[in-house]
Amino acid sequence: MIDLIDVTKSYGKGLPALNHADLHVDKGEFVFVVGSSGSGKSTLIKLLLKEIDSTSGKIIVSGEQLEGMKHRRIPKFRRKIGVVFQDFRLLKDRNVYENVAFAQHVINMPGRVIRRRVPEVLTEVGLAGKYKSMPDELSGGEQQRVAIARALVNRPDILLADEPTGNLDPRTSEEIMGLIEQINKRGTTVLVVTHNKDIVNAMRKRVVMIHDGRIISDEKRGGYLEA
Numbered sequence: 001m002i003d004l005i006d007v008t009k010s011y012g013k014g015l016p017a018l019n020h021a022d023l024h025v026d027k028g029e030f031v032f033v034v035g036s037s038g039s040g041k042s043t044l045i046k047l048l049l050k051e052i053d054s055t056s057g058k059i060i061v062s063g064e065q066l067e068g069m070k071h072r073r074i075p076k077f078r079r080k081i082g083v084v085f086q087d088f089r090l091l092k093d094r095n096v097y098e099n100v101a102f103a104q105h106v107i108n109m110p111g112r113v114i115r116r117r118v119p120e121v122l123t124e125v126g127l128a129g130k131y132k133s134m135p136d137e138l139s140g141g142e143q144q145r146v147a148i149a150r151a152l153v154n155r156p157d158i159l160l161a162d163e164p165t166g167n168l169d170p171r172t173s174e175e176i177m178g179l180i181e182q183i184n185k186r187g188t189t190v191l192v193v194t195h196n197k198d199i200v201n202a203m204r205k206r207v208v209m210i211h212d213g214r215i216i217s218d219e220k221r222g223g224y225l226e227a
């Protein structure tokens with residue numbers, strides 16, 4: 001589902017943010033990406049979304065090679081990937097339903113599909129009773145659930161999460177990570193960047209560790225060990 005072959009990303013002078021990285025993720029896998037601040041984790045996410053281009057190497061995501069992809073192809077490609085961030089990034093002046101429906105409007109999904117799919121996905125994330133709430137009426141955990149619903153509404157192959165529990169307390173973090181695990185069990189390939197050692201150590205998933213742009217370990221049922 002994801003293949004990086006000898007991928008380097010340099011932003012300019014100095015050490016590359018990603019340095020000859022190789023990574024293979026199969027369909028249906030759950031992968032944590034860990035590493036200290038500045039190690040290149042968000043760079044990896046941005047490369048997978050084709051928000052930035054690699055300096056060298058080859059990246060294949062959901063069957064599509066990113067180098068040389070036509071610009072007009074990029075929006076369709078991105079539909080195959082859902083993404084969530086630490087800061088939720090909801091539309092503050094839209095309610096829960098509208099925040100999720102918006103992701104379908106922008107791709108011209110027919111209204112009847114939106115009216116069916118939005119409640120479905122809000123139920124999946126445990127927010128069936130909160131359609132009309134505004135983001136600032138929700139807890140951080142609930143706001144992240146809305147962001148996850150929005151990421152899933154177009155049924156992506158892959159869910160990418162960049163520090164999804166960074167703004168949440170430990171208990172809410174566990175709930176959100178549990179939800180992401182459920183989503184993975186229903187078939188979505190998941191890649192989660194996190195600093196949350198307790199969660200990584202508790203969940204025993206595959207753990208890829210990055211240090212100074214290099215993948216320094218890749219453990220099948222790993223923990224979060226210090227580099």
Ligand SMILES: Nc1ncnc2c1ncn2[C@@H]1O[C@H](COP(=O)(O)OP(=O)(O)OP(=O)(O)O)[C@@H](O)[C@H]1O
Nearest residue numbers: 011012016017035036037038039040041042043044
């Ligand atoms: N747009 C940019 N221009 C120049 N350098 C950048 C840019 N984005 C990131 N970098 C540099 O690339 C390196 C990796 O950054 P990246 O954001 O990928 O780290 P990270 O692992 O996500 O860190 P954090 O845990 O703090 O989020 C850092 O040295 C950073 O300063």
Ligand SMILES: [Mg+2]
Nearest residue numbers: 041042043162
């Ligand atoms: Mg980052």
